[in-house]
Amino acid sequence: xxxxxxxxxxxxxxxxFFGNPVLRDVxxxxxxxxxxxxxxxxxxxxxxxxxxxxxxxRPDGGTIEVDGKAVSHMTPPEARQxxxxxxxxxxxxxxxxxxxxxxxxxxxxRRFGLVDYAxxxxxxxEACALVGLHEPLSTPVGELxxxxxxxxxxxKALYRKPRVLILDExxxxxxxxETRILTDLLERLRSEGTAILYISHRLNEVMALCxxxxxxxxxxxTSDQPxxxxxxxxxxxxxxxxxxxxxxxxxxxxxxxxxxxxxxxxSAGLMRDVDLDIRTGEVLGIGGLVGQGQEDLLLGxxxxxxxxxxxxxxxxxxxxxxxxxxxxxxxxxxxPADRKREGLHLIHPIITNxxxxxxxxxxxxKPRNRGNERxxxxxxxTQLGIKGDLGRAAQALSGGNQQKxxxxxxxxxxxxxxxxxxxxxxxxxxxxxxxxxxxxxxxQAGKAVVLMSSDTPELVHLCDxxxxxxxxxxxxxxEHGALSEEAxxxxxxxxxxxxxxx
Amino acid sequence: MSVVPSxxxxxxxxxxxxxxxxxxxxxRGLFLVVxxxxxxxGFLFPGLxxxxxxxxxxxxxxxLALVAMxxxxxMLTGGISLAIGATVSLGAVIxxxxxxxxxxxxxxxxLVAATGLGIGAITGFIVVKLRLPAIVVTLAGSFIIxxxxxxxxxRPGGAMPEWLSDLLAGNxxxxxxxxxxxxxxxxxxxxxxxxxxxxxxxxxxxxxYRSGVPVDAARIAAYALSGLLSTGAGLFVAAQxxxxxxxxxxxxxxxxxxxxxxxxxxxxxxxxTMRGALAGSLLLSLMISVMFFLGFTPxxxxxxxxxxxxxxxxxxxxxxVQR
Numbered sequence: 001x002x003x004x005x006x007x008x009x010x011x012x013x014x015x016x017f018f019g020n021p022v023l024r025d026v027x028x029x030x031x032x033x034x035x036x037x038x039x040x041x042x043x044x045x046x047x048x049x050x051x052x053x054x055x056x057x058r059p060d061g062g063t064i065e066v067d068g069k070a071v072s073h074m075t076p077p078e079a080r081q082x083x084x085x086x087x088x089x090x091x092x093x094x095x096x097x098x099x100x101x102x103x104x105x106x107x108x109x110r111r112f113g114l115v116d117y118a119x120x121x122x123x124x125x126e127a128c129a130l131v132g133l134h135e136p137l138s139t140p141v142g143e144l145x146x147x148x149x150x151x152x153x154x155x156k157a158l159y160r161k162p163r164v165l166i167l168d169e170x171x172x173x174x175x176x177x178e179t180r181i182l183t184d185l186l187e188r189l190r191s192e193g194t195a196i197l198y199i200s201h202r203l204n205e206v207m208a209l210c211x212x213x214x215x216x217x218x219x220x221x222t223s224d225q226p227x228x229x230x231x232x233x234x235x236x237x238x239x240x241x242x243x244x245x246x247x248x249x250x251x252x253x254x255x256x257x258x259x260x261x262x263x264x265x266x267s268a269g270l271m272r273d274v275d276l277d278i279r280t281g282e283v284l285g286i287g288g289l290v291g292q293g294q295e296d297l298l299l300g301x302x303x304x305x306x307x308x309x310x311x312x313x314x315x316x317x318x319x320x321x322x323x324x325x326x327x328x329x330x331x332x333x334x335x336p337a338d339r340k341r342e343g344l345h346l347i348h349p350i351i352t353n354x355x356x357x358x359x360x361x362x363x364x365x366k367p368r369n370r371g372n373e374r375x376x377x378x379x380x381x382t383q384l385g386i387k388g389d390l391g392r393a394a395q396a397l398s399g400g401n402q403q404k405x406x407x408x409x410x411x412x413x414x415x416x417x418x419x420x421x422x423x424x425x426x427x428x429x430x431x432x433x434x435x436x437x438x439x440x441x442x443x444q445a446g447k448a449v450v451l452m453s454s455d456t457p458e459l460v461h462l463c464d465x466x467x468x469x470x471x472x473x474x475x476x477x478x479e480h481g482a483l484s485e486e487a488x489x490x491x492x493x494x495x496x497x498x499x500x501x502x
Numbered sequence: 503m504s505v506v507p508s509x510x511x512x513x514x515x516x517x518x519x520x521x522x523x524x525x526x527x528x529x530r531g532l533f534l535v536v537x538x539x540x541x542x543x544g545f546l547f548p549g550l551x552x553x554x555x556x557x558x559x560x561x562x563x564x565x566l567a568l569v570a571m572x573x574x575x576x577m578l579t580g581g582i583s584l585a586i587g588a589t590v591s592l593g594a595v596i597x598x599x600x601x602x603x604x605x606x607x608x609x610x611x612x613l614v615a616a617t618g619l620g621i622g623a624i625t626g627f628i629v630v631k632l633r634l635p636a637i638v639v640t641l642a643g644s645f646i647i648x649x650x651x652x653x654x655x656x657r658p659g660g661a662m663p664e665w666l667s668d669l670l671a672g673n674x675x676x677x678x679x680x681x682x683x684x685x686x687x688x689x690x691x692x693x694x695x696x697x698x699x700x701x702x703x704x705x706x707x708x709x710x711y712r713s714g715v716p717v718d719a720a721r722i723a724a725y726a727l728s729g730l731l732s733t734g735a736g737l738f739v740a741a742q743x744x745x746x747x748x749x750x751x752x753x754x755x756x757x758x759x760x761x762x763x764x765x766x767x768x769x770x771x772x773x774x775t776m777r778g779a780l781a782g783s784l785l786l787s788l789m790i791s792v793m794f795f796l797g798f799t800p801x802x803x804x805x806x807x808x809x810x811x812x813x814x815x816x817x818x819x820x821x822x823v824q825r
Contacts, residue, residue: 056712077714092709094702096772098521105702106714108695115693117518138520156713 268300400431580771593736598746622729705772
C-alpha cells in the first residue's frame with residue numbers, strides 16, 4: 001500500500017456524561033487497507049469513541065482529524081460526505097420503511113428534488129448483492145429477522161461507498177454463514193484500500209481479520225499495537241488488564257443439590273418446550289447469542305409474562321407463579337438488565353429504592369416506620385458496599401452501585417431463587433468482582449442463583465452449569481468441567497447447519 | 503468497491519410502486535369496513551349516488567379529512583396536537599374577515615395559508631428545539647390560538663364571498679377534487695427525501711440522526727404542514743357556513759385524533775400510513791351520517807362513536823395476544 005497516511009484520526013479525545021468520564025485522552029488512527037480492531041469490555045467506551053469518529057457526538061477535549069485536517073463540530077451528514085460509514089450496534093433502521101428506503105436513508109439519490117426510486121433501486125441492489133441480501137427491496141424491514149436486519153444495516157453502510165467503515169459488533173446477531181459473507185467482504189474492501197474499524201467480542205474473528213489492535217479499558221487506551229505475534233489469551237489479558245482468572249472468585253463445588261425450581265415442557269415468549277432444573281446452592285448460567293429467548297425464560301419463571309408448563313415445581317409449589325407477587329411469595333426475585341428503566345426508580349432516593357419490595361408486603365394502609373426503614377437500608381448498604389448518602393436520588397450512583405441497589409433490595413426477603421438478567425452489563429471491573437464474590441456467597445448460603453449473561457467468561461468461571469439457549473430451546477447443558485468459552489459459543493451458534501430448503 | 507451489473511431494464515420506478523403496494527397491507531381490513539359502511543349508507547340514503555348527494559357527503563367529510571391528515575402527520579413524527587381545533591377556528595375567522603375586504607379571495611387565502619404555516623412552524627420549533635412534550639405545547643397553543651380567534655371575531659360574523667361558498671359548498675364536486683389534489687401533493691411530499699425521512703425521524707430518531715437524516719427539520723416541516731392543513735380546513739368550514747365562528751373548530755381536535763387512530767396511526771411515531779388516516783376519517787364521517795339516518799340522538803352518537811374507536815384500537819391488541 002503506497003498511501004498509508006491515516007484517513008481518520010482521533011487525537012487525545014475525552015468525553016464525560018453527567019460528570020462521569022467515559023473516555024480519557026484517547027487516540028486512534030485508521031489507515032487505508034487495514035482492519036483495525038477496537039477491543040474493550042462492555043462499558044469501556046468503545047461506542048462513545050465510534051460516535052465521536054462518526055460525528056454523532058462531539059468530544060469534550062481533543063480533535064478528530066479527517067485526512068490529517070482537524071474538523072471541529074463534525075455532524076453525521078458531514079461525516080458521510082467525508083466517506084465515513086458506521087454499522088451501529090443498535091440498529092438504526094426504520095421498521096415501516098422498505099429495505100431500499102432504509103439503505104438510502106439520509107443519502108437518497110434525487111431527481112427534480114424527489115427521491116429517485118429507479119436509481120435508489122439499482123444502487124441498493126448493488127449494496128445488497130455484496131452482503132448476500134436477496135429479499136425484494138420493497139420488503140418492509142419490520143418483517144425481517146434480526147440477523148437479516150443486521151445485513152441491511154451493513155448494506156446501508158456500503159451504499160455510501162465508504163473510505164472508512166466502522167463496524168460495532170456486526171456479528172453479534174449473525175449466523176455463521178452470514179458471518180462468513182461479512183468476513184470475505186471485509187477482506188475484499190480492505191484490499192481495495194478501505195480503512196476498517198472492527199469491534200467484536202469474538203476474539204477468533206479479531207485474530208482472523210485484523211492487523212492492528214487498540215484496547216480500551218475504563219476509558220483509556222491500554223494498548224495500541226500490531227496484532228502479529230499476539231494470541232487470544234494475550235488479547236484477553238490486554239482487555240482485562242490481568243489474567244482473566246483473577247477476576248473471578250475460586251470456584252468450589254456446590255454444597256447441596258436440592259431442586260428449587262423444576263419445570264417440564266415450559267413455554268414462555270420465545271421459549272418452547274424447555275425442561276430445566278434449578279438447584280439450590282448453585283449458580284446456573286444462561287448463555288447464548290442475544291435475543292434467543294433467554295430473557296423470556298427468566299420472565300416466564302417469574303410470572304411476569306404468560307407462561308405454561310406440562311409440569312412445574314417452584315419451591316414446593318406445584319405450579320408456575322401466576323404473577324410477580326406470587327413469585328415473590330414463593331421466594332423468587334428478579335433483577336432486570338435495564339436497571340435504568342426496569343430495575344430502579346432513578347429520580348427517587350436510594351433508600352426508597354431499597355425499601356420498595358418491602359412496601360409491597362406491608363399492609364396497604366399501615367403507617368410506615370421510617371426509623372426501621374433507615375436502619376434496614378443502612379445495614380443493606382453496608383452489607384453490599386453501596387457507597388454514598390442514601391437520601392440522594394439513585395441516578396447519582398455509578399452503574400455498578402446502581403446494580404448493587406437493584407440486587408440489595410431483595411435481600412431482606414431471603415429469596416431462595418435469584419433470577420439475574422445480565423447483572424454486570426456496563427459495570428466497572430472492580431464492582432464486577434464484588435458482584436461475582438457476592439453471587440458465589442449467595443450460592444454457598446444455599447440459594448439458587450440463575451445468571452443470564454452476555455459475557456461468556458463470566459459464565460465459564462462463575463457457573464456450576466450453563467444452559468445455552470438457541471432459538472427458544474436449551475441447546476446444551478454444560479457442566480462445570482466441560483465449560484469453556486469455545487464450548488458455549490459452539491453450542492450457541494451450532495444452529496447454522498445449512499437449512500433444508502422446504 | 504466492485505461493480506455489480508445492475509439490471510438496466512429497471513428505469514421506471516418499479517420499486518416505488520411495489521413499496522406503495524406494500525403499504526396497503528396494514529389497511530386492507532379498514533378499507534373493507536369503509537366499503538361496508540358506504541354500502542350501508544347508500545342503502546339508507548340512495549341519494550348518495552346523485553351529484554347533489556355526493557357533493558353534500560364529500561363536503562361534510564372534507565374538513566375532517568384535512569384535520570385527520572394534519573393529526574396523522576404529527577403522530578408519524580411521534581408528536582400530537584391538541585391545537586388543531588383552535589387552528590381551524592382561526593383559519594375560519596381570518597377567511598371570514600379578509601376575503602370580502604380589500605385583500606380579496608387570493609390575499610385572504612394567502613393570509614390563511616401563511617398563518618397556518620407560521621403557527622405550525624413556531625409550534626414545531628418549540629417542541630423540537632426546546633425538547634418539550636408536544637401534548638403540553640399544543641395544549642397551551644390551543645388557548646393562545648383560540649384566544650387569537652376570539653380577538654379577531656368575538657362573536658360569529660364576518661362574511662365569505664358568495665361565489666366561493668357556492669363553488670366549494672354548492673352542488674359541485676369541488677371538495678372531492680380538492681381532496682384529490684391534497685392527496686397528490688402529499689404523495690409528492692412523501693417522495694421527497696425530507697418527506698420520506700418523516701418515518702425514520704418518528705420511529706427511530708437516534709438512528710435516523712446517525713444516518714444523516716435532518717431529523718429536526720423533518721419534524722418542524724411536519725408541524726408547519728399540519729398547521730397549513732388545519733387553517734385550510736378552517737377556510738373551507740367558513741365557506742360552508744358563509745361566515746366565521748371563532749369556536750367552530752372545537753370538535754375537530756378530538757375527531758382528528760379519533761380518525762387517525764381508526765386509520766391505524768400509532769402513538770409512538772412512524773407507524774401507519776396517510777391512506778389509513780384518510781380511510782379513518784371517511785369511516786368516522788360515515789359513522790356519524792349513518793347514525794344520524796338511523797335516528798340516534800346526538801348523545802347516543804357520541805357514546806357509540808367512543809365505543810367504536812376503543813374497539814378499533816383494541817382489536818389489533820387482541821389479535822397480538824392471540825398469536
